[in-house]
Amino acid sequence: MTNKLYTAPNSPIFAWGIGALACHSLIQTFGQAGTIFTMGFGLSPVVVGWAMMLPRLVDAITDPYLGHLSDETHTRWGRRKPYLVIGAVFGALLVAAMWWASPRWSESAQLVYLAVVGTLFYICYGLYTMAWTAVGYELTDDYNERSRVMAYGSLGLAVVSLGAAWCFRAALMPVFGGAVNGMRWISAGVAAIIVVSAFITTKYCQERFTHTNREHVPLIASLKTAMTNRPFVILLLIKVSDLLGGRLAGALMGYLGLYMLCAGNKVLSTTLTGIGGTIGTVCSFAMLPLIKPLSVKFGKRAALIAGAAVGIAAALIQPFILTSGHPYYSLIPVLFVTPLTTLSYTIGNAIVPDICDVDELKTGQRREGLFTSVMAFMAKMEISLCTLISGYLVAFSGLNVKLHVQPTHVLHKLFWMAIIPTIIFAIVSLLLSLKFRMTEASMDEVRIQLEIKRKAHPESAPDDEISDPDVEAWAGARAQTGPTAVPIL
Numbered sequence: 001m002t003n004k005l006y007t008a009p010n011s012p013i014f015a016w017g018i019g020a021l022a023c024h025s026l027i028q029t030f031g032q033a034g035t036i037f038t039m040g041f042g043l044s045p046v047v048v049g050w051a052m053m054l055p056r057l058v059d060a061i062t063d064p065y066l067g068h069l070s071d072e073t074h075t076r077w078g079r080r081k082p083y084l085v086i087g088a089v090f091g092a093l094l095v096a097a098m099w100w101a102s103p104r105w106s107e108s109a110q111l112v113y114l115a116v117v118g119t120l121f122y123i124c125y126g127l128y129t130m131a132w133t134a135v136g137y138e139l140t141d142d143y144n145e146r147s148r149v150m151a152y153g154s155l156g157l158a159v160v161s162l163g164a165a166w167c168f169r170a171a172l173m174p175v176f177g178g179a180v181n182g183m184r185w186i187s188a189g190v191a192a193i194i195v196v197s198a199f200i201t202t203k204y205c206q207e208r209f210t211h212t213n214r215e216h217v218p219l220i221a222s223l224k225t226a227m228t229n230r231p232f233v234i235l236l237l238i239k240v241s242d243l244l245g246g247r248l249a250g251a252l253m254g255y256l257g258l259y260m261l262c263a264g265n266k267v268l269s270t271t272l273t274g275i276g277g278t279i280g281t282v283c284s285f286a287m288l289p290l291i292k293p294l295s296v297k298f299g300k301r302a303a304l305i306a307g308a309a310v311g312i313a314a315a316l317i318q319p320f321i322l323t324s325g326h327p328y329y330s331l332i333p334v335l336f337v338t339p340l341t342t343l344s345y346t347i348g349n350a351i352v353p354d355i356c357d358v359d360e361l362k363t364g365q366r367r368e369g370l371f372t373s374v375m376a377f378m379a380k381m382e383i384s385l386c387t388l389i390s391g392y393l394v395a396f397s398g399l400n401v402k403l404h405v406q407p408t409h410v411l412h413k414l415f416w417m418a419i420i421p422t423i424i425f426a427i428v429s430l431l432l433s434l435k436f437r438m439t440e441a442s443m444d445e446v447r448i449q450l451e452i453k454r455k456a457h458p459e460s461a462p463d464d465e466i467s468d469p470d471v472e473a474w475a476g477a478r479a480q481t482g483p484t485a486v487p488i489l
Helices: 010-031 033-039 045-072 081-100 107-137 145-171 179-204 219-226 230-261 266-298 300-321 327-363 368-397 408-435 440-456 469-481
Strands: none
Touching: 010 033, 010 081, 010 107, 010 145, 010 179, 033 045, 033 107, 033 179, 045 107, 045 219, 045 368, 081 107, 081 179, 107 145, 107 179, 107 327, 107 368, 145 179, 145 266, 145 327, 219 327, 219 368, 230 266, 230 300, 230 327, 230 368, 230 408, 266 300, 266 327, 300 327, 300 408, 327 368, 327 440, 368 408
């Protein structure tokens, strides 16, 4: 099959990549709360765990409905753009409002405030990220170009991750008079970036499937169909495994970095985090131009396998490099883990529009919003669980955030509670990746059958469908012999 399928011009793809700043700034600014409210306010990790878990739980439950609603929405502005604007504007306001809780309030008052603001925030974040991701899936029909498009989103993630790595360190600057007050100023600036970047995406990206899905399909029926899509289920489980291992380790590593590697020195700990984030960002930038060539040469499945294998290796070397006398040794894994993690994350996202093509061939529906929201549902459920569990693990270890120096046995217990789950879930991710069978050849067959189906039913074609003479010639020949079976269905 020729490589002449639709791909948007570079300007809307770049505009979509700018929207990644809003997507990742929203969640990463909110994600600072766990660390800053425990170390800045002195709140119990368990209390903060509940405050962070409840909003994600509510949002996770509403996500599939909102994604399905987006797929079924028909307005003069399109299916996704109203949700882009609403999610970004109100999400930006809420991410700034979160930091205005007072340390003088009781723990119960702070819990209620954080839970209410967090719940509203997560609904707005879910609206924006679902719509933004779905717009990105429509930018190309080409199997390998989808990896390049997703690389623009990863570029935004790398930029935001760099800022997030230095965020706590910046909030501790004397000019702010404390970490929480520092976050109030920082979040105001972040809110402005969120709104501007979201509006750039809204203005310059055009939707291609604004008139599809005219025949309403109920949510439950749509969910049942989605969960019979084998490649989607496997990809979903891979991402959940990656998040379970990474989130539990990440939540506990913040405490280990401060108390075990840096002996309670917050300036050194946050500087170390900033340096690690900077190295990671540089490595990510270096990897992004290689994503499409690697996708062409090795395939998306190989990227999933490589990412899982590196995760196992990184977890296994942690006991040898996380030592109290050498805090900078902890930066070693960043040099080789980050590039392959970026590759695996980006190509994993590039697989979802392939799955949407399989679903369209089978059902006649374009349901990017539903698939995105189901993945978000699973991610937020496990993030909620990890947030809550990590709070209890910190309490179980005996760590006391009010102590400058923690007992050795406490840190030892916390260390192994971080490492063991990482190894287990990385192995699970590798086994699942080996079972993933979607390839470029199988997707070529899906694409050709989809073109035949769209020509037979023009009402299901994209708004700007481009005719490919080679596909038409192939389709004409296939009309006489009938298409071959698609093994991944």
